[in-house]
Amino acid sequence: MGFRIEAGLADEILRELKKSYQIYAPKRFPGQGRFAETDLIRYDEVSALSEIVFDEKSDYPAKEVITPIQQAIFYFTEEEYRASRGKSKPILLFARPCDINAQRVQAKIYAGNGGYEDLYYTRMRERVKFVLMECPGGDDTCFCASMGTNRTDDYGMAVRPDGAGGLLAEVRDEELLPYFSQAPAADFTPAFVTENETAVTPPEIPDKETLLKLKAHPVWQEFNGRCISCGACTLACSTCTCFTTRDVVYGDNPEVGERRRVSASCQVEGFSDMAGGHSFRPTAGDRMRYKILHKFHDYKARFGDMHMCVGCGRCTSRCPAYISVTATVAKVNAAVAEIRGALGQ
Ligand code: SF4
Ligand code: SF4
Structure with a gap:
């Protein structure tokens, strides 16, 4: 109504x-x-x-x-814990x-x-x-x-x-x-945007061979010199979900306090470090590859219904190094075209 x-x-x-x-x-x-x-x-x-x-x-x-940037998930004492409400x-x-x-x-x-x-x-x-x-x-x-x-x-x-x-x-x-009840009736249904100033075509990656070649493509290396791995893009992202946990203790007793869930970023150095010291994505280019493919390929390959990126553009707006997600996807598309051409696809 x-x-x-x-x-x-x-x-x-x-x-x-x-x-x-x-x-x-x-x-x-x-x-x-x-x-x-x-x-x-x-x-x-x-x-x-x-x-x-x-x-x-x-x-x-x-x-x-x-999903606030930080929230208490449970409270603990020496004897017990209880979930936050x-x-x-x-x-x-x-x-x-x-x-x-x-x-x-x-x-x-x-x-x-x-x-x-x-x-x-x-x-x-x-x-x-x-x-x-x-x-x-x-x-x-x-x-x-x-x-x-x-x-x-x-x-x-x-x-x-x-x-x-x-x-x-x-x-x-x-x-x-x-x-x-006090408001007069009026004819109204919301209108929706039908086109934007900017358009993006998610990359078409038809098979694993193309995907593996894309992961190894030099297109990602540009970001080793540009991305400062600050994570601002992921904190501003409408869909990113990664978090870590942090214990905050009350006063002098380290056994009384709360555990907080705190937003984390796959773009920050050390995010993928494992016990023993191995890092899956040691360079900024590796981390950019992970983020872009997650947003424009991997999520959809996993869940099927839509891409993870909703096109809000906030990552572009927030990046202190002026890295544009739309320009990055265009570069990835050019790399995919080059790979598919070489594969005769
Ligand atoms: S444009 Fe996509 S990747 Fe960038 S912040 Fe929005 S949802 Fe995230
Ligand atoms: S906001 Fe820009 S510089 Fe910071 S991690 Fe994201 S892409 Fe890199």
């Missing part, structure tokens, strides 16, 4: 919703951007419609609400289609991988209802249309700013409908 919601009423509805839900949306943090006098846009709890940034893509993804209220999460589609990927990895279900992911995900933010077109790093993640119907409610401080809304979730 569609509604037109004036600015004042929108804030009243938000106030009522906050009694039952935690509401997260992209919010502006002035002066906290990467460069001098620039802002950071990231997810946080909001209390008023004016706090929500609709017209710019957030620098960090919506996944930070569901997680959030108690359900969550309304404002997100663009790319971020909502990213949760299809995260769910496969956290909750559908080899029959193992990650408690910390599923208990958060079960609490989330998405509020689809109609995307006004993204920026020059977005390529959701290429990845098929420009559309979604996984939302309880969809919204578009009306340009006068209010909203047009489509409410599908029965539990949300009563909050809109």
Whole structure:
């Protein structure tokens, strides 16, 4: 059902919703951007419609609400331990289609991988209802249309700013409908981006021989001199899931404290080191190969339904070495064409 919601009423509805839900949306943090006098846009709890940034893509993804950069997973004493309890209220999460589609990927990895279900992911995900933010077109790093993640119907409610401080809304979730009883009905269903400024064609790797030759191709060596292995791209990625754990002890007693799960990055040196000192991916080029093939080949080969990359472009925006994921995939495509040509394919 569609509604037109004036600015004042929108804030009243938000106030009522906050009694039952935690509401997260992209919010502006002035002066906290990467460069001098620039802002950071990231997810946080909001209390008023004016706090929500609709017209710019957030620098960090919506996944930070569901899988925070760090969280306590259990608490321990000398004698016992108990799991952390997680959030108690359900969550309304404002997100663009790319971020909502990213949760299809995260769910496969956290909750559908080899029959193992990650408690910390599923208990958060079960609490989330998405509020689809109609995307006004993204920026020059977005390529959701290429990845098929420009559309979604996984939302309880969809919204578009009306340009006068209010909203047009489509409410599908029965539990949300009563909050809109004061709003006049209006014809509204969200529109979706159909093309981006940037397009990406994931590489076609038809067989193992091509894949092995691609892994050994010199295309990856460029990154030994460019990538500084900071991991910023993976922290900003809508779909990356890697984490490590860290114990935090309370006071002087090392046997009382909590274990935290902390985001980690396959791009950081040492990530793949094993006991005994062997490293699977010792160079930045090795690690870039791993990331790019995971996002644009390996995940789909494993799960079948979609590529891991949702085309949000945040890795390109965040990289301090100006490494563009779209340019990297284009170089990989050229390498694949060269290999297939040599193989007579
Ligand atoms: S690899 Fe880059 S473009 Fe793809 S989902 Fe991750 S951050 Fe977004
Ligand atoms: S953000 Fe850029 S420099 Fe840092 S690890 Fe990723 S690709 Fe390398």
